[in-house]
Amino acid sequence: FSKREWNQRVKGIGLTKSERATNIVMTQMLLRGEIKYDELNAINYFVLKGTTPRQERDEQIALLKKRGASQGEIEMNRREFQRYIDAKEKVDIEVKKYLEHKEKAQEERREKIMQNVRVTQHYRKTRGKPSRVREHTRKKPTKKRRR
Structure with a gap:
C-alpha cells in the first residue's frame, strides 16, 4: 500500500465487509476481555496489511536468522x-x-418489510376501506388554489 492508501485504510476507508466485521468483533472481544490489547493491535495491523500472522511470523524469523540472532530471541519471537x-x-x-x-x-x-408491503398495498388500493376498491381520485382544488 502507498502511504495515502494505508492512512485511509487505518481510518476504515476501503475495507472489505469481513475486515470491517473483524474490527467490530475485536473491539467487542477486547471489552469482554477475551483478547489482550496488544493482540488486537497486532491483528489489526495484519488485517490492514492483508497478511496473516503465520506469514508475518515466517518473515520475521527469516529476518532474525539473516541478522544472526540468538536461538532464544527467535524462540521468544515465535512465542x-x-x-x-x-x-x-x-x-x-x-x-x-x-x-x-x-x-x-x-x-x-x-x-x-415484505409482509408490511403486502398489507400496505392492499390498503392503498382500498384507501383503508376494504369494502370497495377504488383508485385515488384527484383532490378538487381548494378556493385558494383556484385563483
Missing part, C-alpha cells in the same frame, strides 16, 4: 507470534458467528 495466531483464530470464529448472525437479522428484516 509472541503464536499468541497472535491463537488470538486471530479466536477472532475468526467470532467474526464468522457475527457475520452469520448479521445475515440472519438482515433476512428477518427483509421478510418483515
Whole structure:
C-alpha cells in the first residue's frame, strides 16, 4: 500500500465487509476481555496489511536468522507470534458467528418489510376501506388554489 492508501485504510476507508466485521468483533472481544490489547493491535495491523500472522511470523524469523540472532530471541519471537495466531483464530470464529448472525437479522428484516408491503398495498388500493376498491381520485382544488 502507498502511504495515502494505508492512512485511509487505518481510518476504515476501503475495507472489505469481513475486515470491517473483524474490527467490530475485536473491539467487542477486547471489552469482554477475551483478547489482550496488544493482540488486537497486532491483528489489526495484519488485517490492514492483508497478511496473516503465520506469514508475518515466517518473515520475521527469516529476518532474525539473516541478522544472526540468538536461538532464544527467535524462540521468544515465535512465542509472541503464536499468541497472535491463537488470538486471530479466536477472532475468526467470532467474526464468522457475527457475520452469520448479521445475515440472519438482515433476512428477518427483509421478510418483515415484505409482509408490511403486502398489507400496505392492499390498503392503498382500498384507501383503508376494504369494502370497495377504488383508485385515488384527484383532490378538487381548494378556493385558494383556484385563483
